[in-house]
Amino acid sequence: MSLSPVEGVALAEIESGGDGAAPKQKAVVGRSPGQLAWLRLRRDSTAVVSGSMLVFFALVALAAPLIELLYGIGPGDQFQGKLDGFGMPLGYAGGVSADHFFGLEPGLGRDIFIRMVHGLRTSLFIAFTAAVVTTTIGVALGVLAGYLGGRVDAMISWITDLALAMPFLIVALALTPTLVLRFYGEREEVSSVFGVVVLIVVFAVFGWTSTARLVRGQVITLREREFVEAARASGAGLGHMLFRQLLPNIWAPILVAFSLAVPQYVTGEAALSFLNVGLGEETPSFGKMIFRSLSYLETDPAYVFFPGITIFALVLAFNLFGDALRDALDPKSSR
Numbered sequence: 110m111s112l113s114p115v116e117g118v119a120l121a122e123i124e125s126g127g128d129g130a131a132p133k134q135k136a137v138v139g140r141s142p143g144q145l146a147w148l149r150l151r152r153d154s155t156a157v158v159s160g161s162m163l164v165f166f167a168l169v170a171l172a173a174p175l176i177e178l179l180y181g182i183g184p185g186d187q188f189q190g191k192l193d194g195f196g197m198p199l200g201y202a203g204g205v206s207a208d209h210f211f212g213l214e215p216g217l218g219r220d221i222f223i224r225m226v227h228g229l230r231t232s233l234f235i236a237f238t239a240a241v242v243t244t245t246i247g248v249a250l251g252v253l254a255g256y257l258g259g260r261v262d263a264m265i266s267w268i269t270d271l272a273l274a275m276p277f278l279i280v281a282l283a284l285t286p287t288l289v290l291r292f293y294g295e296r297e298e299v300s301s302v303f304g305v306v307v308l309i310v311v312f313a314v315f316g317w318t319s320t321a322r323l324v325r326g327q328v329i330t331l332r333e334r335e336f337v338e339a340a341r342a343s344g345a346g347l348g349h350m351l352f353r354q355l356l357p358n359i360w361a362p363i364l365v366a367f368s369l370a371v372p373q374y375v376t377g378e379a380a381l382s383f384l385n386v387g388l389g390e391e392t393p394s395f396g397k398m399i400f401r402s403l404s405y406l407e408t409d410p411a412y413v414f415f416p417g418i419t420i421f422a423l424v425l426a427f428n429l430f431g432d433a434l435r436d437a438l439d440p441k442s443s444r
Contacts, residue, residue: 149437156433162426170230184227184393188218203411211415215405227393236374239312244367247320252351255328272318281311285386301392308387320366327359361438372427395420
């Protein structure tokens with residue numbers, strides 16, 4: 110079969126690799142699941158906006174002492190001279206001015222802005238600490254129950270069902286004062302650190318159950334897979350099976366569960382503080398501020414507006430980012 114001159118030259122270049130050099134091959138760049146999830150997050154406008162809001166809130170909470178120093182006002186400072194005879198702030202919108210960005214609290218005359226900054230610090234610290242504790246407990250119990258099965262699974266499942274059967278609010282209302290009276294007298298002032306620890310303990314008692322059930326179900330689906338059977342056949346120990354074989358394959362749902370647990374604890378802390386449970390009066394809290402503002406809804410609506418819109422924006426940003434993170438970590442997602 111004869112070839113045209115053009116076809117002959119093309120065939121010669123293919124066989125010789127062009128100028129006599131070996132043909133160059135394009136490098137194939139592989140990406141890990143974490144890199145793919147990061148690319149999806151960066152392309153998701155909702156994740157970018159909500160993530161930026163969360164970074165802003167976190168920076169404000171971390172820089173609370175510096176903000177207080179620059180602002181020149183502490184959360185406990187009172188400005189009675191800027192209140193009228195009825196205890197209401199002088200000026201417009203609850204005393205909003207260049208000296209007091211969000212005005213003053215009616216009655217006590219404390220600065221709302223600096224108390225919100227410290228309240229944000231308190232809420233995020235309690236929420237993140239409780240989320241870390243509950244996630245750790247839930248992951249440990251869920252992995253053990255799902256992998257070992259048998260009596261261990263039955264016992265952990267029974268404890269989980271028992272914790273789920275307890276009404277959280279009623280137990281929290283009963284448990285918190287009991288713990289306070291155990292370490293403090295009826296007229297003794299409860300320290301802010303003790304109140305924070307009590308709230309974290311209350312959240313830890315109930316918050317691990319959902320993570321434990323999630324992890325247990327994931328482990329049950331993985332424990333019969335080929336790579337687990339191969340590791341078991343090679344004589345791998347329990348620690349290797351749990352931490353090297355199973356946990357690396359379920360980190361995505363654990364991360365999503367953690368991101369969605371934090372806003373639950375933010376609202377939980379605000380709800381308990383609203384009911385005067387856990388934190389003392391000297392500890393800034395969104396829940397306590399909203400509770401005190403209910404008496405001034407008609408006369409000073411700005412008092413409830415600023416803490417209310419802040420905690421709404423914080424919880425909304427967490428939920429939106431958690432949903433975006435779940436979509437980014439899902440390989441079957443179309444986003």
